[in-house]
Amino acid sequence: MNDALNQLQPYPFEKLRKLLAGAEHTQGLGHIALSIGEPKHASPEFVAQALRDNLAQMAVYPTTAGLPALREAIAHWCERRFGVPAGWLDAARHVLPVNGTREALFSFVQTVAQRGVDGLIVSPNPFYQIYEGAALLAGVQPHYLACLASHGFNPDFDAVPTQVWERCQILFLCSPGNPTGALIPLETLKRLISLADEHDFVIAADECYSELYFDEGTPPPGLLTACAELGRSDFKRCVVFHSLSKRSNLPGLRSGFVAGDADILKAFLLYRTYHGCAMPVQTQLASIAAWSDEAHVRANRDLYREKFDAVLNILSPVMDVQRPDGSFYLWPNVGGDDAAFCRELFEQQHVTVVPGSYLSRDAGGQNPGAGRVRMALVAPLAECIEGAQRIREFVTR
Numbered sequence: 001m002n003d004a005l006n007q008l009q010p011y012p013f014e015k016l017r018k019l020l021a022g023a024e025h026t027q028g029l030g031h032i033a034l035s036i037g038e039p040k041h042a043s044p045e046f047v048a049q050a051l052r053d054n055l056a057q058m059a060v061y062p063t064t065a066g067l068p069a070l071r072e073a074i075a076h077w078c079e080r081r082f083g084v085p086a087g088w089l090d091a092a093r094h095v096l097p098v099n100g101t102r103e104a105l106f107s108f109v110q111t112v113a114q115r116g117v118d119g120l121i122v123s124p125n126p127f128y129q130i131y132e133g134a135a136l137l138a139g140v141q142p143h144y145l146a147c148l149a150s151h152g153f154n155p156d157f158d159a160v161p162t163q164v165w166e167r168c169q170i171l172f173l174c175s176p177g178n179p180t181g182a183l184i185p186l187e188t189l190k191r192l193i194s195l196a197d198e199h200d201f202v203i204a205a206d207e208c209y210s211e212l213y214f215d216e217g218t219p220p221p222g223l224l225t226a227c228a229e230l231g232r233s234d235f236k237r238c239v240v241f242h243s244l245s246k247r248s249n250l251p252g253l254r255s256g257f258v259a260g261d262a263d264i265l266k267a268f269l270l271y272r273t274y275h276g277c278a279m280p281v282q283t284q285l286a287s288i289a290a291w292s293d294e295a296h297v298r299a300n301r302d303l304y305r306e307k308f309d310a311v312l313n314i315l316s317p318v319m320d321v322q323r324p325d326g327s328f329y330l331w332p333n334v335g336g337d338d339a340a341f342c343r344e345l346f347e348q349q350h351v352t353v354v355p356g357s358y359l360s361r362d363a364g365g366q367n368p369g370a371g372r373v374r375m376a377l378v379a380p381l382a383e384c385i386e387g388a389q390r391i392r393e394f395v396t397r
C-alpha cells in the first residue's frame with residue numbers, strides 16, 4: 001500500500017457526519033441542508049439535448065487532448081471573458097479539456113510537483129481539500145496561508161517569508177474562494193506573477209466559481225486577465241482551472257478545462273495520456289454548446305442574486321455575515337465554537353451547515369476557519385429563506 005494514503009485527512013463531510021451522529025433534531029421540522037456545495041439549479045436543456053444528439057459517439061475512443069472544436073470554443077470563451085487578446089491562446093497548445101476541475105487539480109499536482117527536493121505546495125487556508133491531498137500523494141509538503149477577515153479573507157502574500165517562496169513549487173489560488181467567496185484583486189495577481197518569475201514556481205488558479213458574481217457590469221478578473229494586462233502572451237508559469245459544474249449547473253457532466261503555459265500543459269497532456277482521463281466525445285460536444293452560451297449563465301446568476309438578497313436580509317441584522325465577492329457561499333462569524341454551533345443548530349432547527357474549522361488546518365498556532373461556518377445557498381429560494389429564518393431564530397434565542 002502507498003503509505004501516503006495514511007496522511008490524507010478525513011473529508012469534511014465525514015467529520016460532519018460524526019459530529020451529527022446521534023444528534024436528535026426537533027420533531028416536525030423538515031431537514032434543510034446548507035452544507036453541500038452541489039449546484040441545484042436546473043441543468044440547461046440545450047446541453048442535455050446536445051448530449052442526447054451525440055450519444056452515438058460512445059462507439060469511439062476519445063483522445064486525451066480533446067476535439068480541436070472544444071479547445072477552440074474554450075479559447076474563445078477565455079478571450080471574451082478575461083480580455084485575452086485574440087490569437088494569444090493557441091487552442092492546440094494552451095488549452096486542455098478535463099473531467100471537472102477536481103480530477104484536474106489532483107492530476108496537475110502529480111505532473112508538476114517534484115519529490116525529494118524539500119519543496120512546498122502553497123495553499124490558502126481554508127481551502128478545497130483536493131489541494132492538500134494532491135500534495136500529500138505527490139510526496140510534497142503542503143504549506144498553508146491563512147485567509148482571515150482582517151485581510152479580506154485572502155492570504156497576506158506580503159507576509160510570506162522568502163524561504164517559503166523559494167521552496168514553493170505550486171501556489172494554489174482559489175478566486176472567488178471556497179468557502180470565503182473572496183476575490184483576489186487583479187493587482188495582487190500581477191504581483192504574484194512577478195513572485196512566480198522571481199522564485200520559479202507555478203501558479204494554479206482554481207477559478208471554478210468565477211461566473212458566480214453579483215454585479216453584471218463587473219465580472220471578476222482572473223489570472224488570465226492579469227496575464228493579458230501584463231502583456232504576458234505566453235502565460236508562463238500560469239495555469240487556470242475552470243468548470244461547467246457551477247457556471248452551467250452541470251456537476252454531473254464532469255467537464256472543465258485548464259488553460260495557460262504551453263510547456264506545462266504539454267507535460268500535463270503526457271501525464272494524462274497515461275492516467276487515462278480523456279473526456280467522452282459526447283461530453284465534449286455538449287460542453288461546446290455550454291461554453292458558447294452566456295444567457296443561461298446570466299439566468300443562473302439572477303437566481304443566486306435573489307437568494308443572497310433574501311438570506312442576507314434575514315441574517316445580517318443578527319449575525320456577522322457579509323455578501324461575498326462571488327461563489328454561492330456565506331462564511332459568517334458565529335462568535336464561538338463552530339462545531340458546537342453546527343450541532344446545536346441541527347438539533348434545534350434541523351438545518352445543516354459546515355463548521356469552518358473542518359475546512360481549514362491548524363497552522364501557525366491558529367485555525368483560520370474556527371468560529372465560522374459555511375452555508376451553501378444552493379437549495380431553492382424558499383428553502384434558503386426558511387433555512388435563514390430558522391438560523392435567525394436559533395441565534396436570537
Ligand SMILES: Cc1ncc(COP(=O)(O)O)c(C=O)c1O
Pocket residue numbers: 037099100101102103128174177178206208242243244245251255256
Ligand atoms: C474550490 C473548488 N474547486 C474545484 C471544485 C471541483 O469542481 P468540479 O470538479 O465539479 O469542477 C470544487 C467543487 O466543489 C470547489 O469547491
